[in-house]
Amino acid sequence: MKLCTIGCGGHSSDVHGPAQQKAAREGAVHLVACCDLNETLAETYRARFGFERAYTDIQTMIDREAPDVLCLIVPTHVTSDLAVDILRQGIPLFLEKPPGLRTAELDRMRAAAHSGRVPNQVAFNRRYMPVVARTHDILEAHLPPEAVQQINYEMTRFDRRDADFSTTAIHAIDAVRFLARSPYHEVQISYREMPWMGGGVAAFTLDGTCESGTQVRINIQPIAGKTSEGACIHAAEHTLRLSLLGADGRQFQGYLEHWQKDRLAERFQATGDLIDRNGTFGEFQAFLDAVREGRIPRPGLDDCGQQMALMEALRRRLSRVDFAESRQDLLAPELIVSRLS
Template sequence: MRESSGRQGAPLMQRLRIALLGIGNHSLKNHVPSLVRYVEEHPDEIELAALCDVRGEEAQSVAEQHGFGRVYADLDEMLRQEALDGCVAVTPVRATLAVASRLIRAGIPLLMEKPPGANLAETRRIVDLVEESAARVMVSVNRRFDLALQSALSWQGDRSLQYLRATMVRHQRVEEAFVQATAIHAVDAMRSVAGDVKDFRAEARQVAGAQWLIVHLEFIGGQCGTLEVLPSAGCRSEEYAFFGADYSISARVAEFDVGKVKAWEDGELVLEEESGKGLPEYVRNGAYGETAEFIAALKEDRVPVPTPAAILQSVEICDALGRGFERPRVASRT
């Protein structure tokens, strides 16, 4: 947090001034309540200084309801008027590059939505811009903070992972960019567990107007994995399973469940819990956790994680899958 001088010259910590850009459905369900909860739990650490959206009346209503300061309809005007310590940007993907570039060049630490660009080329431009400017930029891939996955990883500890399986199921998701915009969650979650991918191959079939994928992955660390992407299979669920010598773990993503986690070892069920029971969805699914990471990085004057470079390979893989399984030519930078 920023310092100021008190009456006796002793430094006082000022609250970090955070802005929110965008009040679409995803923002209202996840980012707004996460910021509000953080203020409620840490009232002396941050203030919700500004809210920016082209829908002026709606933005004013959201600001009044949730305690944001000034309201703006234009990003440049907000940057001229406000001294900000950080910004959460939740904009349509077509605007991601322009918005992120403007905030990075203004020197504002940024939490940006995935994917970090409308395509792979835009993502690489953002990665380069962040590296050139030494900007503090975090990408919102909330599976990394999902309570069920966190619980599974905590139980796994230093047990050696041999095989990882992820199954993403949705209902009537027939949009062309489903892999790049949504299945990236599963690809990135697998990478966060097992590390970078050495190679992959995929099988595809059309089912009910959507492309189903079975992706076989080989990780640099020697583990292998399978990703099942089933966008038209009649429900909304997501599950990850870890396997190693004499143990296995299953975790149902808390966004669609209460975060059920089960672990078996030496033939016995040794863990069974509901990691998100009684908590709101935006806490269960990791949105609050990533907000807390972003603010912690601002307080500690460090780079928040994951950065655009850290998820670049996830974007590369999804881009290749969406375009017909060509492998990415450049490995991601970490």
């Protein structure tokens, strides 16, 4: 299976390049070419991860290499246009989250994928972190979605003065929906603006319910004293506490405790290389396997409507999102939204 990748910057080099390299070493993929507008970045990426050739023009690379799959790891504001063009050429696509900046961009990508039935997957790596996957397995074994009472998720970062933190917060939004195993029904959002930290800097709290009845709370704190991320899930006779980050707040470690009837039923500690613990290799491997076996990769563009709607709501400072349509596969979810006064 021939792979080409677009985007050779810092995030791609730190996260996706090592996963691509490991997949190639295991014989899952052939790294034929990488592409970046910056020739130096493209050549450095090629040499570091073992690609055969480097390009600065996307279409030239596609025409010459005829890839079986393509990775798109580029700035969010250009993701949609590039993805639509690639999908219209019928090339299975693995793309970095978020899939665009607005739900309208997501709709364009979905339409392009649907027209040619092109496999696609969005890089929501939390789903493939061993600690999150194990939590999901425990929930599936013990608790139907409607039995889960609460999911509390917290994402804190140190000195992240992003003018738009919503593109990172979407990770938490997706992780909660994945663990809830149920679409969101309604979400209320409150904001703590911090203009003295920079334009657009704010903390967010999302309080909502899922169609299953599960109550959810997501706390997003970009300006905190420690980088951390984790969740606590409650149901009758069950509590699951999971930490996604290590003690230093920088290395994805993964730690889980499952308590049942006031006794520790299971303790889980993720092991392996960083790309195994943080889910980036797992998600990429799952994409390659799905394409090879003719299955639908998950999560695909069709699975991202609610996450994108809530991300956009954060950026627009909306106070409420009500998903009037609840079908998970809806192309363009109808929203009833309220703006902060």
